[in-house]
Amino acid sequence: MPKTGVRAALLLFLVGCISLALGACSGAKVTPTARIVTPSTAPPTPSPSPSPSLAPSPTPTISRVGNATAAPTWLGTRVVKTGVAQPTPPELRNRSIVTVDDLPPPADGRFHATNRAVPADVLARSSWTKACPVAATDLRYLTVSFRGFDGRAHTGELLVNAKAATDLIKVFRQLFAANFPIERMHISSAADMNAPSTGDGNTTEAFACRPVRGQKAWSQHSYGLAVDVNPFQNPYQKAKVVLPELATSYLDRTNLKPGMVAHTNAGVKAFASIGWQWGGDYHSLKDYMHFSANGG
Incomplete structure (x- = not known):
């Protein structure tokens, strides 16, 4: 075969191969590379807000218990001239x-009493000093149940001989x-006794x-041998002097009201049972509140 024929045949062969190669390439399917998506970090689920703590409800003001009512807001705040009746x-x-x-009231609503030596803290808040006519060791600290005007049982305290x-x-x-x-049974301090009079106290x-x-x-109170009961319902009177000063309506002893002492009720009878005498x-x-061992 002449050289020109051979060259032509080779050229045709190469062109065919190239065409086949291009055809194969054009028919190939390219699998797309999968895009890797990095998942975004999900925001944290917010925790529920804590419920706001509720402030404790204030103790409700007692306006009435049975026949008893709350004290007037002005009680104990208005100074009066000592001894001058109002x-x-x-x-x-x-x-x-x-x-x-x-003091804590009796849980069972019944009468209870304690009798012991006077604790140091009780003596310190009382009116006792070394100048008093009785030694501290000759006094006793009592707690006793009493019935309030509200009908409930309460606990009171007394220093007595x-x-x-x-x-x-x-x-x-x-x-x-x-x-x-x-109404109330409590030990008064020297400051209480020396405070300006408001004319409305009622501490037994x-x-x-x-x-x-x-x-x-010295009064018999200074020896722990006298008791004053409900001073407002049972005031002291000498001529124009009245104590407590606002208790003038209770000088009328013909109209007995709760808390007033009289020969016809337990007020006088209870003290008479131990031989004590009444200032009435x-x-x-007239000292209607006052009971004492020797009548003084």
Whole structure:
């Protein structure tokens, strides 16, 4: 075969191969590379907000319990001239106030009493000093149940002479059994006794280191041998002097109201059972709140 023929044949062969190669390439399917998507980090699910803590509800103001009502807001705040009689405010003419507990009340609502040596902290908040006519060791600290004007059982405290402690527990047991109402029973401090008068106090108490009113001699209270019961319902009167000063409507003893003591009720009878005398029987003055061992 001539050389030109050979060259032509080779050229045709190469062209055919190239065409086949191009055809194969054009028919190939290209698998697309999968795109790797990095998942975005999901935002954290917010935790539920904590419920706002509720402030404790304030203790509701007691406006009435049975026949007793809350004390007027002005009680104990208006200063009066000591001993000068004043008209009784309308709110106090039939005084029957809900007792605010100074000590835990008896859980079972029954009468309870304790009799022990005077704790140091109790003595410190009392009116006792070394100048008083009785030694601290001759006093006893009593707690006794009493019935409030609200009809509930409460716990009161008294400092009394050791010689009278057992008898006085008997007295208050009788008053409790008779449902004789007492508003408050608490030990007064020297500051309480020396504070300006508001003419509306009503604390039942025994020991108080002070002289007899208007005198220099020691009162029986200074020995722990006297008790004043509901002073507002049972005021002191000598001529024009009245204590508490706003208790003038209670000088009328013909109209007995709850908390007033009289020969016809447990108020006088309970103390008479231990031989104590009543200041309502005095002739030169009347001290309706006052009971004492020797009548003084």
